[in-house]
Amino acid sequence: MIEPSNRSTALRLIPRNIATAFICLGLMLPAFGQQPFQTLLVGVDHRTVTSLNGDWHYLVDQSPAHALYTRNGAINDKSYAMNDHPNIVGKHNEEYDFSNAPTLKVPGDWNTQVPQLFNYEGVLWYQRDFDAQPKAGTRTFLHIGAANYRSHVWVNQKRVCDHEGGYSPFDCEVTAVLHAGSNFVVIAVDAARLIDGIPSVGIDWFNYSGITRDVSLVTVPEAFIDDYDIHLAHGLRFEPGNTELTGYVHVLDAPAGTSVTVDIPEAGAKATVKTNAEGNAPFSVKATKLILWSPESPKLYKVSLASGDDKLTDDIGFRDIRVDGTRILLNGKAIFLQGANMHAEAPIRGGRANTDQDVATIFSYLKDLNANFVRLCHYPHDERMTRTADRDGIMVWSEIPNWQGISFDKPEVYAKDVVMLNEMIRRDRNKASVILWSVSNETPNNPTRTKFLINLANEARRLDSTRPITSALNSAHIEGSTATLNDPFADALDVIGINEYIGWYSGAPEDADTMQWTLPQKPILMSEFGAEAKYGNHGATDQRWTEEQQVYVLQHQLAMLNKIPQVRGTIPWILMDFRSPTRNIPKLQDGYNRKGLISEDGKKKQAFELFQKVYKEHSVGKAE
Ligand code: GCB
Numbered sequence: 001m002i003e004p005s006n007r008s009t010a011l012r013l014i015p016r017n018i019a020t021a022f023i024c025l026g027l028m029l030p031a032f033g034q035q036p037f038q039t040l041l042v043g044v045d046h047r048t049v050t051s052l053n054g055d056w057h058y059l060v061d062q063s064p065a066h067a068l069y070t071r072n073g074a075i076n077d078k079s080y081a082m083n084d085h086p087n088i089v090g091k092h093n094e095e096y097d098f099s100n101a102p103t104l105k106v107p108g109d110w111n112t113q114v115p116q117l118f119n120y121e122g123v124l125w126y127q128r129d130f131d132a133q134p135k136a137g138t139r140t141f142l143h144i145g146a147a148n149y150r151s152h153v154w155v156n157q158k159r160v161c162d163h164e165g166g167y168s169p170f171d172c173e174v175t176a177v178l179h180a181g182s183n184f185v186v187i188a189v190d191a192a193r194l195i196d197g198i199p200s201v202g203i204d205w206f207n208y209s210g211i212t213r214d215v216s217l218v219t220v221p222e223a224f225i226d227d228y229d230i231h232l233a234h235g236l237r238f239e240p241g242n243t244e245l246t247g248y249v250h251v252l253d254a255p256a257g258t259s260v261t262v263d264i265p266e267a268g269a270k271a272t273v274k275t276n277a278e279g280n281a282p283f284s285v286k287a288t289k290l291i292l293w294s295p296e297s298p299k300l301y302k303v304s305l306a307s308g309d310d311k312l313t314d315d316i317g318f319r320d321i322r323v324d325g326t327r328i329l330l331n332g333k334a335i336f337l338q339g340a341n342m343h344a345e346a347p348i349r350g351g352r353a354n355t356d357q358d359v360a361t362i363f364s365y366l367k368d369l370n371a372n373f374v375r376l377c378h379y380p381h382d383e384r385m386t387r388t389a390d391r392d393g394i395m396v397w398s399e400i401p402n403w404q405g406i407s408f409d410k411p412e413v414y415a416k417d418v419v420m421l422n423e424m425i426r427r428d429r430n431k432a433s434v435i436l437w438s439v440s441n442e443t444p445n446n447p448t449r450t451k452f453l454i455n456l457a458n459e460a461r462r463l464d465s466t467r468p469i470t471s472a473l474n475s476a477h478i479e480g481s482t483a484t485l486n487d488p489f490a491d492a493l494d495v496i497g498i499n500e501y502i503g504w505y506s507g508a509p510e511d512a513d514t515m516q517w518t519l520p521q522k523p524i525l526m527s528e529f530g531a532e533a534k535y536g537n538h539g540a541t542d543q544r545w546t547e548e549q550q551v552y553v554l555q556h557q558l559a560m561l562n563k564i565p566q567v568r569g570t571i572p573w574i575l576m577d578f579r580s581p582t583r584n585i586p587k588l589q590d591g592y593n594r595k596g597l598i599s600e601d602g603k604k605k606q607a608f609e610l611f612q613k614v615y616k617e618h619s620v621g622k623a624e
Pocket residue numbers: 204378441442474499528573593595
C-alpha cells in the first residue's frame with residue numbers, strides 16, 4: 001500500500017512526469033488541447049460559489065473554424081476572444097458580435113437546444129458578462145464541470161486555460177485578469193472528434209457537445225484546500241473494528257508547517273496536522289464511533305476541513321472495498337452486484353443528463369429495479385450522479401472514455417489518458433459509492449494496447465490504492481459451446497468485466513444455455529449483455545426487436561450467468577435507450593440504441609420487469 005502522503009505527492013508530480021516523457025521522446029508539448037494536469041478543485045459543489053450558469057451568447061464557427069484556428073492550426077487569441085464590437089464606420093473589425101447573438105443555456109448540450117445544431121460537431125463560441133469584486137488576499141478560479149470536447153477559455157481577452165476531454169471538470173485561475181465591476185468570459189468549444197482523442201472518432205453514443213455541466217467562479221484565499229482524500233484506513237485485510245480514518249489534505253501554495261484541521265464531529269474524530277514542503281498534510285485519526293457506509297445504510301458524515309482562512313464541509317461515507325480470491329468484499333462481507341449500465345442521457349427530456357431532476361429520475365429507475373449497482377458508461381458522469389449514489393446507497397463503476405479503438409501506440413494519447421484518469425479519481429475519490437475505477441471498454445487484444453492499459457491500471461493504483469481496478473473486455477473467444485478469456489490484460493485487473501452479446505450479435509439466445517466458460521479465478525462482472533427491443537413492439541420470442549425476444553435473450557443469459565461460479569455481478573446493457581447516430585433503422589431505432597430496459601421517454605419494457613423480479617428475489621448470482 002502506498003502511504004497517503006506519497007500518493008498525493010505522486011499525483012502532483014504528474015505534470016512534470018508528462019512533460020519529461022514528452023521531452024525524452026523528442027516530442028513537442030501539444031500547442032493546445034490537453035495541458036498537463038492543472039489545478040483541480042475538489043468539492044466545488046460544497047463551496048459557496050458564484051454560479052455562471054444561465055444564458056450565454058453563442059456564435060458558430062463552422063469548419064475550418066477560422067476564428068479559432070490560424071492557418072497553421074494554432075489558437076487565434078485575437079479574434080472572437082477579443083469580444084469587441086463591430087465598427088461599421090472607421091476601422092473594421094472581424095465580423096462578429098456577441099452582444100446581439102442568440103443564447104444557449106449553460107449547462108446544456110447545444111444539440112438539443114437549437115434544432116439547427118442537432119448534428120453539429122464543430123467549433124462554437126460562448127460569451128457572457130459577469131460582475132466581480134475581487135478582494136485582496138483572494139484568488140478566483142473559473143470552474144467548468146465539463147465541456148465537450150476541447151475548450152479554450154479567455155477572460156477579459158486573456159487566455160486563461162485550455163482543456164481536452166469532454167467529461168471531467170477543470171479550473172482556470174482568473175485572479176490576475178479579473179477587475180472590479182463588469183468582466184467577460186469567452187469560451188470556444190470544439191466538439192470535433194479526433195482520431196487521437198479519447199474517445200476516438202467512432203462511438204456508439206451521441207456526441208452531445210458544448211458546455212454540458214455547471215460553470216462557476218470559486219473564490220478562495222491565497223493558500224487554499226484544493227484536494228483531499230479521507231477514507232477508512234485500508235490495511236492488508238479488513239478489520240471489523242477498524243475506525244481509523246486516514247488520508248491527506250492538500251493546501252495549494254501553503255508554506256510548510258501550515259496548520260490543517262480535519263473535524264468529523266459525529267464520528268468523534270478530530271485531527272490537527274501540518275503541511276509538508278509540498279503543501280500536503282497527511283493525517284490519521286481514530287473515530288470513537290463509526291457506522292460504515294453500505295447500500296443498506298448509506299451513512300455519510302459531515303467532514304469539515306479548515307486551513308487558515310479556507311474551510312469547507314463535505315459529506316463523506318467510510319467503507320472498505322476489496323477483492324479476496326473470486327469474491328468482492330464490502331466491509332468484509334461478500335457482495336453480489338445487481339446492476340445496470342447507464343449513459344449520461346437525460347430521461348424523458350433527452351440530451352446530456354446534468355440536472356437534479358435528471359439524476360433523481362435515473363436513481364428512481366435504479367431503485368425500482370432493485371439494483372444496488374450502476375456502471376456509469378463510458379466516461380465520468382455529472383458529479384450529481386456520484387453524490388446521489390452516495391446518498392442512495394448505489395455502488396458505482398466509474399470509467400474513463402477509452403472506448404474500443406484509441407491510438408494506443410501514441411505517447412501523447414497516453415499522456416491525455418493519465419490526465420483524464422487523474423481528473424476522474426480526484427473528483428470522486430471521496431465518494432464511498434464508487435467502488436471500481438475502470439480504465440477502458442472493449443479494447444483490441446494486442447501487445448501495444450496491453451502495455452498501454454497495464455501502465456494505466458498501475459497508474460490508477462498509484463493514485464488510489466484503496467479501490468479495485470477493472471475494465472470491460474470483449475476479448476473472450478466464443479466458439480461452439482465454449483467461451484474462453486485469454487487476454488493478458490485481465491492479469492492486470494482486480495475485477496474483470498466481460499461484455500458479450502450471445503443471442504444478439506452472435507449465435508442464438510439458446511447457445512447461452514450450454515456455454516462453458518473458462519475464466520480467470522478473479523471476480524467476474526458480466527458488464528454488458530442484452531438485445532434490442534422497441535418499447536411496445538410485441539411478437540414471438542424469435543422475432544427480433546420485440547420486447548418478448550429481448551426478455552428471451554436475457555433469460556438465457558441469466559441461466560448461463562447463474563452457472564459461472566465466479567460471476568459477482570450482472571450489468572445488463574442498458575438501463576435506458578440512448579441516442580446514438582449509428583443506429584439508423586427507421587421505425588425501430590430512429591437514432592436510438594434500443595437495448596434499454598426502459599425507453600428514452602421512461603416507459604418500462606418487459607425486460608425491466610424481468611430484472612426487477614430477479615433482483616428482488618436475488619435469484620441470479622452468488623456473493624461467494
Ligand atoms: C458494446 C459497447 C457499448 C455499445 C453496445 C451495443 O459492446 O461497449 O458501448 O453501445 O455494445 O449496444 O452494441
